[in-house]
Amino acid sequence: THATTVNRDCSSITPPYVQLIEKLGRAQELLNNRPLTLAEKILYSHLTDPEKSLANGGKIRGEVYLQLSLERVAMQDASAQMALLQFMSAGLSRTAVPSSIHCDHLIQASVGADADLQRSIESNKEVFDFLESAARKYGIEFWKPGSGIIHQIVLENYAAPGMLMLGTDSHTPNAGGLGMLAIGVGGADAVDAMTGTPWELKAPQIVGVHLTGKLNGWATPKDLILHLAGKLTVRGGTGRILEYFGPGVFSQSCTGLATVANMGAEVGATTSTFPYTPNMRAYLNATGRAPVAQAADEAAAKGFLSADEGAEYDEVIEVNLSDLEPTINGPFTPDLATPLSKFGAFVQEQGWKDEVSAALIGSCTNSSYEDMTRVAELAKQAKAAGLTTKVPFLCTPGSEQIRATMERDDVTASLEGVGAVVLANACGPCIGQWKRADKKGEENAILTSFNRNFKSRNDGNQLTMNFLASPTIVTAMAFSGKLSFDPTTDSLTTPSGESFKFSPPTGQDLPATGFTPGNIDLYPAYTPEPQPDTEVVISKDSQRLELLEPFTSPFEEGSNNPRALELPTMKVLMKVRGKCTTDHISAAGPWLKYKGHLTNISENLLITAVNDENGDINVAFDHEHDASQSTSDTIPAVAKRFKSRGQPWALVVDDNYGEGSAREHAALQPRFYGCAMILARSFARIHETNLKKQGILPLWFVDKADYARIGSGDALETTGLADLINGNQSATVALKVTKRSGEIFEIPTRHTMSSDQVKWLRAGSALNHIRSQMMS
Ligand code: SF4
Incomplete structure (x- = not known):
């Protein structure tokens, strides 16, 4: 066992x-x-x-x-x-x-x-x-x-x-x-x-x-x-x-x-x-x-x-x-840090309602035994004063072992005693898996002990402001219901009218009597041996799982055409303005259910990205549409039109494109619709590598001001890529831009492709390359 x-x-x-x-x-x-x-x-x-x-x-x-x-x-x-x-x-x-x-x-x-x-x-x-x-x-x-x-x-x-x-x-x-x-x-x-x-x-x-x-x-x-x-x-x-x-x-x-x-x-x-x-x-x-x-x-x-x-x-x-004091970060970006002592004034300056609508603790960031015992200590102090939480207070233990140990040591009872709802040992609200009953479409503020707070991340509501804090600050706020509450200095009024102030909680880093594993049926065997006869279960008409078709290489292998090792001429599908995280490129929440089905999940491509040409969300322009179609449509719809015409396309994007997560769907989906290149002011590392793996060429503007010179429908052609593919690692790749107006100019770019990554590009994807290596 x-x-x-x-x-x-x-x-x-x-x-x-x-x-x-x-x-x-x-x-x-x-x-x-x-x-x-x-x-x-x-x-x-x-x-x-x-x-x-x-x-x-x-x-x-x-x-x-x-x-x-x-x-x-x-x-x-x-x-x-x-x-x-x-x-x-x-x-x-x-x-x-x-x-x-x-x-x-x-x-x-x-x-x-x-x-x-x-x-x-x-x-x-x-x-x-x-x-x-x-x-x-x-x-x-x-x-x-x-x-x-x-x-x-x-x-x-x-x-x-x-x-x-x-x-x-x-x-x-x-x-x-x-x-x-x-x-x-x-x-x-x-x-x-x-x-x-x-x-x-x-x-x-x-x-x-x-x-x-x-x-x-x-x-x-x-x-x-x-x-x-x-x-x-x-x-x-x-x-x-x-x-x-x-x-x-x-x-x-x-x-x-x-x-x-x-x-x-x-x-x-x-x-x-x-x-x-x-x-x-x-x-x-x-x-x-x-x-x-x-x-x-x-x-x-x-x-x-x-x-x-x-x-x-x-x-x-x-x-x-x-010298460190508690800090609260947000809303909408994890780097907007405000020391707790200044947070009340910050809320007032912004004109936000001084209300917390829900408090959530746990997640992979803060669900240790120490976190939970610290929080339980606050709950006990509050309970002794006759207080219960004023807003929904949700707790996600990080593992079955933590849950079982919390339960054994009465940590859970302390939390539930002041109104906490203990959720399953899973990500839940941290990744938008929160069937929230209230505040739909309403501006509101939640406090969480999670790690990430992009718009819509927790409850799918763009207007929910998510502030990140330690579990103890989140818990204290759940008792006050106010954003301006500072438990280190402020008091609460108990039901009997007395003034109550929390003492700083301590907690225990490890359980005195050891951890208890809980339900061991949920655990794996430690050294599983492969069982090759097992049939992997995917039903043919599944809407959630789909076997993968390999992507095709964009290059004309064996051709004498001097441009055979340059990317085919691409049309710019869209210029993305500002922050574009992997959540913008491939939203989570309800889309998570399609993670194993590339066709279905691709319907969410860039649906919260801002089009630089008009400032709208989820709008792209199709300048070569036929009479039955309109010029503008949703981004996935225009991408699909390009794909059905066999038109390779590119995106022009801003700084730190793809920040946030390792979500490879953010690279697979554009590739699935025929994206061949992404031209960025800068890339986030993991996402840039993911693009390379799927056979999309990531290029960086040498001069960031060139971002302003390119728009949707412009044609882009690479020059110098053939040199790179032929093994010249220091080759520079430039882009010939043909504007819709007919104006033509060239811009320099830079790349971060290693010699192996060049092989992925040539094969159409890293996986194509691995497969060909195994066969050879
Ligand atoms: Fe952690 Fe990610 Fe799960 Fe949130 S969604 S709890 S950040 S693993």
């Missing part, structure tokens, strides 16, 4: 430290034994071929593409569908590295845990059946609906110091709380790892975050990352790893560090990590992994799990934890 508090066989989850340290030694020699950061040590010890990647010994970070091998892949139920559909088409009998599937995103919150879980299992049956059958066939660990949120389960079961893993979800870096590198990717990258293809990453820059002092009062690890998000902005971490160091790391719990690592995704960081600490050891021991802790102790003694003395960072940020 599975019992996480009992030490289990850890052989499959202990990183191979001896080999990693040996490989690191080779890398260090190639780098003339210069001092290394922790992130570099983890990356370089996972190089498939250190001699190849580090050959010139010079500047690596920000310059060199690293070919890496990984220890593990984790997938959530929404992104796993497409990853598995792609993996299946590669024709292997098992995954090359241990992999797991977690059923969490598809569970919709409505009335409470049991009923919601039952309803969601029924409504998603065909998807869960597909995932379970594919897991069985290929030997993947399958965590059933109700077992918990992917990142919480990874932290509790698989994460280990010094390890390198990929997850098909942007908050995969959560596992960095255990001193490892966990990177969020699209399903196509996961397919690389699962097929044993080296995974490629441009060596990130390393930002050192030097922590001194100690959090006190109401300040929590969440406030550290909310504060940093304000400093760094949603772009500040792009192409960079955040590596924390200094005494302030050691005063925080392992799960607290995971919260900080989790929200590194909000600043666009590749991932975040911390040196190995005694609190990590305690967490490994408490979660049944003493052998991993012991192996990590030995690796740490050899200097593997922390930065070398004198290691250089690309930038160092200083934070004195003693």
Whole structure:
């Protein structure tokens, strides 16, 4: 049986430290034994071929593409569908590295845990059946609906110091709380790892975050990352790893560090990590992994799990934890940070109603035992004063283990005693899976302990302002019902008319009597063997799952046409203005049910993106429409028209296009409709790679002002691409623009394509390339 508090066989989850340290030694020699950061040590010890990647010994970070091998892949139920559909088409009998599937995103919150879980299992049956059958066939660990949120389960079961893993979800870096590198990717990258293809990453820059002092009062690890998000902005971490160091790391719990690592995704960081600490050891021991802790102790003694003395960072940020106060971020962007002491004035300045309409705690960011016991302490204080919450107060435990332990230790009873509704151990409202009964179409403000707050993300209502805060601040606000309430200074009035002020809550980082696993039927067997005879279940007329047809290469192979290795002439479908996240490109919420059906989900392409030509949402222009059609239509409708005419097309987009998540559908969908190129002022890293995987060429404006010179219906032709495809890595690609007015000009662009990525483009997709490699 599975019992996480009992030490289990850890052989499959202990990183191979001896080999990693040996490989690191080779890398260090190639780098003339210069001092290394922790992130570099983890990356370089996972190089498939250190001699190849580090050959010139010079500047690596920000310059060199690293070919890496990984220890593990984790997938959530929404992104796993497409990853598995792609993996299946590669024709292997098992995954090359241990992999797991977690059923969490598809569970919709409505009335409470049991009923919601039952309803969601029924409504998603065909998807869960597909995932379970594919897991069985290929030997993947399958965590059933109700077992918990992917990142919480990874932290509790698989994460280990010094390890390198990929997850098909942007908050995969959560596992960095255990001193490892966990990177969020699209399903196509996961397919690389699962097929044993080296995974490629441009060596990130390393930002050192030097922590001194100690959090006190109401300040929590969440406030550290909310504060940093304000400093760094949603772009500040792009192409960079955040590596924390200094005494302030050691005063925080392992799960607290995971919260900080989790929200590194909000600043666009590749991932975040911390040196190995005694609190990590305690967490490994408490979660049944003493052998991993012991192996990590030995690796740490050899200097593997922390930065070398004198290691250089690309930038160092200083934070004195003693100075931090609670912080509230939002609305609509996670980097709009306001210290709690100024938040009331901020709300007043903006003219917002001083009302909280709902308070939500939990999610993968903040559902640790420590978070929940802190919150329960507040609930007990309030209850003793006769108070109950004034607004709906929803709690999503991160895992079955957390739920069961909360229940055993009366944490749940304390929360329910003041009016909390405990939801299923799943993502729920964090990803729009919230059947909210009120506030439809109304402006309102919610407070959450989640990590992300783009418009419409939680309840589908564009007018819901989502403010991010620590679970304790969210809980205190639930009792006041007012945005301007500051629990560190303000009092509430009890039913008997007395004044009540909360004391700062403390909480316990680990349960005194250990964790209890709860319902072990929801857990997988630890080392599943593939069962090749299993039939993978996809019904022919399914509206939710569809086998993938490979994309075709845009190039005329074998042709003598000198333009055969240039992209065919493209028409600009639309110029997107401003922020365009992966939520804008491929909305979640009700669309999540089509994750495994490319034709159906593509109906949501860019439906919340702003057209720069008229400022409208979900409008595109078709300048070559026939008499039966109108010039303007929805974006998916115009994309479909282009596809049916066989017209390749391009998008022109603004800065940081594709920020937010690893959602590969945001790349698959435009490709499905015939998009060949996206021209951006800048790209978010994960999304740019996803575009390359699906065979879309991402190009950057050299001069951002050129964005203004191109509009819908203009024709674009590449020049110089053939040179790049023929192996000239330094080839520059320019674009010839033919305006609808007939004006012609050329603009320079730049690209970030590596020599391998060029092969994907040529083959039509990375998967086409992998398949052809396997056959050759
Ligand atoms: Fe789930 Fe939200 Fe965490 Fe994503 S951020 S894994 S949706 S809980």
